[in-house]
Amino acid sequence: MSATSDRSMKQMDRVAFRREPDFGRVPQGSEDEKRLREIWEGESGWRGFITTVDHKKIGLRYIVTAFVFLLIGGVEALLMRLQLARPNETLLTPDQYAQLFTMHGVTMIFLYALPVLSGFANFLWPLMLGSRDMAFPRLNALSYWVFLFAGVFLYCSFPFGQAPNAGWFNYVPLSSLEYSRGPNIDVYSLGMVLLGISTTVGAVNFVVTLFRMRAVGMSVDRLPIIVWGTLTVSFANLLAVPAVSLAFFLLWMDRNIGTHFFDVAADGRPLLWQHLFWMFAHPWVYVVVLPAMGIVSDALPTFSRRPLVAYAAVAMSTVATMIIGFEVWIHHMFATGIAPLALAFFGAASVLITIPSAVAVFAWIATIWMGRPVFTVPFLYFASFVLMFVIGGVSGVMTAAVPLDWQLNETYFVVAHLHYVLLGINVFPVFGGITYWFPKFTGRLMNETIGKIAFWIVFVGFNLGFFPMHISGLLGMPRRIYTYPDGMGWDTSNLITTIGSFLLGIGVLVFAVNALVSARRGKIAPSNPWDAPGLEWSLPSPPPPYNFAVLPIVESRHPMWEDRLQRSGRRSSLEEGYLLHQGRESLGVHPFTGKPDVILKMPDDAWSPFFLGLFTALTFLGMLLRSPSMTLAAFAASGATLIAWMWPRRSLAQREPPKPEQTTPARSAKKRDALPVGSAGEHSGGWWGVLALVVTEASLFGYLIFAYFYSQSQTQLAWPPEGMPKIGIGAMSTAVLILSSVFAWLSERTLRKSRTRPAFWLMVIAILLGCLFVGIQMKEWHDHAYGVSAHLYGSLYYTITGFHLAHVLVGIVILVLLATWIALGYFDAERNAPMRIGGLYWHFVDVVWLFIFTSLYVTPFWLRGH
Template sequence: MPVVPHKRTACLSRVPETGTEPLDAESVRRLEAIWETRPGWRGWFCTVDHKSIGIRYLVTAFIFLLLGGSEALVMRAQLALPNETLLTPQQYDQLFTMHGVTMIFLYALPVLSGFSNYLWPLVLGSRDMAFPRLNALSYWVFLGAGLLLYASFPRGQGADAGWFNYVPLASANYDPGPNIDVYALGMVLLGISTTVGAANFVVTFLRMRAAGMSVARLPILIWGTLTASCANLLAVPSVSLAFFMLWLDRNAGAHFFDVAADGRPLLWQHLFWIFAHPWVYVVVLPAMGIVSEALPTFCRRPIAAYAAVALSTVATMLIGFEVWLHHMFATGLPPLALAFFGAASMLISVPSAIAVFAWIATIWTGRPVFKTPFYYFAGFVLMFTVGGVSGVMTAAVPLDWQLTDTYFVVAHLHYVLLGINVFPVLGGLVYWFPKFTGRLMNERFGKWTFWVLFVGFNLGFFPMHISGLLGMPRRVYTYPADMGWNTSNLLTSIGAFVFAIGIAMFIGNALVSLRRGAHAGANPWDASGLEWSTSSPPPPYNFAVLPSVNSRDPLWSADASGPRPGYLLHRGREALGVSPMTGEPDVILKMPDDSWAPFVLGVAATAVFVALLLHSATSTAFAALVCAAALVAWLWPRRELGQREPFAPQPAPSNDTRTADDSLALPVGSAGEHAGGWWGVLTLVVTEAALFGYLIFSYLYLASQSPRLWPPDGLPKLGASSLNTLLLLSSSVFVWLAGALVRRARTVPAFWAMAAAIALGAAFVGIQFKEWHERPYGLSSNLYGSLYFTITGFHMAHVIAGLIMLCWLAVWIARGYFDGRRDAALNIGGLYWHFVDVVWLFIFSVLYLSPYWMRDR
């Protein structure tokens, strides 16, 4: 039943539903034909519709939630009473590791990605995400990574060193089976999915918004996922590198973490927690965004202190990058580091408290309507407070020394990662269930479900604090009867099963409501966001008429500042691109059709990692070739059909006073910074820069810790490396020249300039291979060799990828694909190549020049 507005906001009137402006039947049929996924199994595999991908993320993540929850129940049955023998120590190790991996990596973020994939274009007033095919690829790779991580588990060979996977416990000497290899490769593959998904969200925020939606008018939902996505671009390379280095240690004889060869296990902890602490906020901030977006609907007023909440979201993540060391307080760090990171860990509570006070103020100054979602959001505020308080306690170094590796930390982790994530997710599912399905969930049963979940959660996880204070260590599979832990463990186990019953009740309610729930209508909650201005569920094209907004809460605004009919784009799959800050329209973007390429590339990428796991060079090469073919098909330029010149978008049929002449003519599929691909490669550059930054950090950290001669074979020779630097920088000049000549319509000189750049890059590759061959050591010879060949090998892979890209650009130049307006691919390729060259300057400085500086000290 729709919520009745409180009298305090009754003056806010609803405007006409922007997405359902009256159009002639022919226009509607044309839009449906353009945007609808074709029926049948081909359409199921080929779809790039963000709504379908969002639902797949949600369903898949919930399946992993059930798997992780089942593993938890088995463990709690083992720990319910002392001296239980339900599980062996080895089985328990695999269960608690896979439980952590599943809940943290396969449920917590993917379920939030499901919400964001479905809702972002709707709340932003857009037709789709910035990169629909990349969106589909992120899901297929996520699914492949999840299946790979579970591949060996049924055979009793699952990951068994904890989700944090500390070395040397995870090294081949102590864990020689395939368990850790599966985990390492699965996490690298999952990192690819997370990174491409994050890039898609960032560029969608920058470019795919309703006209007039400036940064100050963004829906509050956007800030959480946007901040998390920016963090993923910078943090995921750290853990991906750590797992890849571990895989090299275990399978190629490298020595990054090998103490006998001067490797350092603490390097693993640094790389892992540089990722894992921001990851806590990656799975919390989008959930906070869900609460900040939906809670005001049931308080009948906008979110209190919007600007403060948005800024606190960003500040939380920025500080979160600075406090990874508080997970390492017990590792013997210097006192100055303990003091600095302890203070930073306490400081992070300030922006979090701002959000809590804003939610409380929203409830206090509004008039709450006690529907089921409101209960979940109010419960979340309590969970957030409890988890935050226990987190501040562990930020105090002396207390952390007492509590580390006890069940107190387990309790804090579950309040933060489960309570702060699951309650907003379940509340968000109830809130947006009408938008997903067109039906409402059962209200009375929904409230019963909430109370079962709330009681079960707190009964299950609050006693863990007591167990930890009584000294119960983490990761023990059983305990004696006389330790004083019996009651708290029994309560925890009972609570876990009660919580599981609540989850089963929620799923049952959702499945029954899917078929028998009351029909919802377009906006059953009388909410303020643009997603409620279109039908429920939305049509394939989201908005028949793209909206234009002048308000942060468009459906609660007066007519003058509410959403107005914008433009009707129906000449193909088209979307409106806007300027990043002001939201002013500046381009008509051509969106891709459904495609096999994301599915094929996702399957082939998974096959590459499976082949590496099986140590099959032939299978790895074949799968890599399939990946390359799928990428070529994906990136092959297509001549635009129909009109390519700038045109004024047709205004929607309405009483709006604007006419086509009032709008600026917008370019179609424009080049340069207007092109979506340019922004996509820019995000790739950011995350690749982070990857090389972590490589260089690893080199400098290990060099500073090594007691032996560094480098072991004497100072590096600068002749060949200096020549290579000159060659690579010169190639960048010719790539720039080729672009300038294309824009002047001088195709032949542009082709030869690109050919010169390719020749210089190939010469760099030849000299680098020669230098590798002449080195007196290899990857497995010593620690320096492991670092040298890994760093230069990563860069060589980027150079070769860049050369392939330049070759294709040369072919396209010769065939006349580019002109003054159509040069996006050329700009994108140039941006990537310049990045590769700049990275080499840092590598040259660190690998070749820094040893001279070190020796001079």
């Protein structure tokens, strides 16, 4: 075949992967609309329940599951309140109370507060952003299944009386093996790591969805505030969740492997736990608040009949709140004996955080004041949220003053503050949001009369239950006590708190019954029953499986109010837009310009997310039961499921050109640029997803290195105590790993030139060099005179290098898969996104080693020389 003919064949092959998207209308009830419904509608019955990747169903499952956990946590709270209603009560034993106390906190903070907000975001984001689904639908399903299994895992020990019992903060040494020899803390530790996987996976999905799945014209100044809030907390989760996951895993190692991270007798540091925990836990306060603030910011204007006042200021205050939130974790540690300069700095930063919060409060008040409020049930919840926000915020600012914090730190005043900021600021927006978007969820309206009754019971019960806790705290009642003697002055406030708690429980039950009954018998809702401005209200209630028959073009922040807000100017195109009907397709946009970038092929329903979540949970169950065989078998099953998930569905030679449409919708004469079809474009969605994963993995290694230098700074012993790592061997392994990265990069570059065979052998060389690095690392481990349980330094050295070695092994598996796919002909010059994605991960592993080499090898060598 001639060179010219060969070039022509390649060009034809490339054209088959590009398509000019049609632009026009799809009338409701037309053949095209019916075909679109068939394409996107999944199976019914139990198979469909397990395999679905529909973001709307997953979002509703999050909300319902989180609400069930809310009810369970509420029952635990009521049992504790019965115990504290009177002095010297004996309803619960101290151990039973400790387990209820811990599981109540774990449930409300980790199993209710964030998951319920994730449910809102999962359901609403594609509808608000003008997309057909999230960026990674199967990853979305995996996030839910792991969350569900993590919740079951945490509760599996409850019936046996072995539930976590050291408080949700789980301070060491109380939670160490010396003081808690049962499985209680192991359940909590492994369950939190499992839950962290779900949170991280969900955060990656949200970040990439915003970057890649917005409607054309959806610029950052047109995003709903709930999107700003969820995006901000998603970035925060990528950076913060590794801290608490690492802390719990290190504690599990202390308890099961004999390491000494928190063991005082072996020079371990209990304060390291507090640093790692609060580096996560303080940003987490805003993680469960900012999306709720977004719900209010987006829904409150609907009932005020005007746009949100100071939209840009509220959006920026959302971001600023989280940024400052990362800097104030030490205000939870004011009583631990830290330096006065640190007290002053973090106290000032804690006061500073009130500024962005105040911006949002004034914006909400101004929106109500300058509007024409309609006193519906959602408005009542949103308006009362502002009051809860102010009360909780003011009590928090009080504890930013160090002398006052020393007085209030371990009292019920802090418990009151915690419930106002974590429960009040969350529950009221959630209940209002459920009522507001209930037509979108079910196609029906909730009963307004019963809704108002439920609201007033909840409002009175909440404040009656939690405000007196401030008084108890000021009277000196300590936290975490299971009973108290008579005559302390706490009797009346505790009795009122118990009465209010039961009243709150009744209100929550009335709300739940109203929702259940209304879902079946409520009034049928029109598409936009509230006359709301958001893009989601342009769709029927409930939305069809495909969301948008044509992908809209947005020209304003309030598509449904454009006619009343501006008499002239450009209008959003909601009925005429991009037609993508050849299978499950959505439009991907450039992350920064927002211009159409690719026609994305969305995945069908799949079993893999469920089984990957199940096998992952079984892996952790094997670790809990200390069964190596079960752990390894479940881990291998997880790996096999993940490989099957990632495996390309068809080779390059088997790909078919797009099928012609069966019918002809009404089309516009406008011509559109041809777009690549599939995971393509300048950077694929998978590339952005792995980049987000790299961010969270970099955070994990950052916290590990922080633990190393923190422990070094606190010890009075020689560092390293013996057998300093040999810098020559470390330098050699570093050179091998960097060289492996170079060959992986050369393989990807060679493949872009359609040179398949050289690309394959270059990848094989990269794999062999990676294996050589593993061999050098294992040899170095073998030659050391100490092991992981010898002393604190040994624990840190083996853990840091062990974590990295695990990433290297995962990277080698990825490189092997890439080499296999090259050999099977899955890639060519146009279709090689997995090469860039795998290369990104491998290069990250190499860069991390440079930091580890500098910290563990170069720094001790330099210190010994000086």
